[in-house]
Amino acid sequence: MHTTILKGTNIGDNVIIGANSLVNKDIPSNCVAAGNPIKIIMPLDTYYMKRKERQAREVTELVHKYRECYGKEPDEKALHEFFWLFSDGDSQLTETWKRMMTLVGNEKESYDALRANKKKYENLDKFLKEI
Secondary structure, eight states: OOOOETTTTOOOOOOEOHHHHHHHEEEESSEETTHHHHHHHEEEHHHHHHHHHHHHHHHHHHHHHHHHHSSSSOOOOGGGGGGTOOOGGGGGOHHHHHTTTTTTTTTTHHHHHHHHHOOOSSHHHHHHOOO
């Protein structure tokens, strides 16, 4: 969003570019870059691991805020971004979570990754009871 990419620059594959960046030089594949002028922040693998570590904290915060605001337990729609924490195969997916798997046209790859996923919690209901 609101990023300027200057003529003659190349951006590699699997790159995340931060908002409001000025891409004034080539960016290699598999990294996260941002800034004005742009700089490489970290390898994509590092970013992925940081995001996985933060997910558990974020879903816990969201559940607490949801309970505070709405006075009830969140359902799979409210927690749709976090379904990987509770799923490691097709049989455990609700309709909402199945829709998430098809959003960007890489459904086969998403299901392959889900089957390889090591879920963090046994299921959503048990997670909600624990926190």
